Amino acid sequence: MVNFLNVVPALVLATVVAAQTATNTGAPKILRPNGDVWWVAKSQNEIVWDCKDTSRSVFTVLVGNTDVKVQTAPIAIIAEQQNYQCSLTVTQDKANQAAGTGWFVQFANPINNTDVWSTSNTFEIKALGSAYPPQASDSPSGSNSSASGSASGSAASPSGKSAAVGLKSGLGAFGLAALGVAGLFA
Ligand SMILES: *[C@@H]1O[C@H](CO)[C@@H](O)[C@H](O)[C@H]1NC(C)=O
Ligand SMILES: *[C@@H]1O[C@H](CO)[C@@H](O)[C@H](O)[C@H]1NC(C)=O
Numbered sequence: 782m783v784n785f786l787n788v789v790p791a792l793v794l795a796t797v798v799a800a801q802t803a804t805n806t807g808a809p810k811i812l813r814p815n816g817d818v819w820w821v822a823k824s825q826n827e828i829v830w831d832c833k834d835t836s837r838s839v840f841t842v843l844v845g846n847t848d849v850k851v852q853t854a855p856i857a858i859i860a861e862q863q864n865y866q867c868s869l870t871v872t873q874d875k876a877n878q879a880a881g882t883g884w885f886v887q888f889a890n891p892i893n894n895t896d897v898w899s900t901s902n903t904f905e906i907k908a909l910g911s912a913y914p915p916q917a918s919d920s921p922s923g924s925n926s927s928a929s930g931s932a933s934g935s936a937a938s939p940s941g942k943s944a945a946v947g948l949k950s951g952l953g954a955f956g957l958a959a960l961g962v963a964g965l966f967a
Contacts, residue, residue: 808898809834809864811886815902818914822880822906823873830888830899832867837898839863840888844876847883847903861891880908 813829820826828842842862845855858876862869878884882905890896 808837808888811899811901814886814904816904819905819907821911821913823877823909826871827868828871828886829868832864835864837864839891840898841891841894843887843889843894844878845885845887851881851883855887857894878906880906
């Protein structure tokens with residue numbers, strides 16, 4: 782019988798290595814977070830990707846760490862994310878990873894999360910209360926090549942809308958129950 786705990790670290794390593802060597806072939810490139818753009822623990826954070834790459838219309842969003850002692854395997858935080866939304870606000874009830882380094886975001890096949898399509902650069906999660914990175918207040922754009930007025934403007938409004946819609950729809954029975962449960966453990 783195979784010991785699952787022994788298999789998981791190997792799987793993670795394989796995933797990370799595969800993602801690094803495959804360098805996002807045919808998948809939206811994750812622009813932020815990255816080595817310069819961190820997250821803040823127990824706070825709202827942002828994921829931004831190159832949504833002009835329409836090769837994948839829907840993906841699962843996962844968060845993992847290069848150190849299996851920090852987190853054994855990437856965890857799905859959004860089951861089905863639409864590519865066209867271009868960015869995503871991650872609330873602390875979706876991802877509550879601890880402060881530290883070596884974190885990465887992955888986009889994977891929604892029906893098989895070990896089929897990873899895109900991996901971000903590793904990034905740091907800073908302690909609760911840390912300042913957000915400067916870019917976080919700008920409209921989504923990783924580099925000045927994608928920062929033209931129309932591109933960032935059109936990227937910003939749908940993501941703002943979708944975040945609001947997502948929050949609202951998330952406040953169904955399950956969302957309220959989840960908030961209640963989170964409250965119990967806070
Ligand atoms: C899931 O994806 C991985 C990586 O591409 C692959 O090795 C595995 O066979 C897939 N599993 C299924 C059930 O398709
Ligand atoms: C903006 O683009 C120019 C030309 O490609 C480049 O030289 C410059 O370093 C870029 N600036 C930033 C902040 O990325």
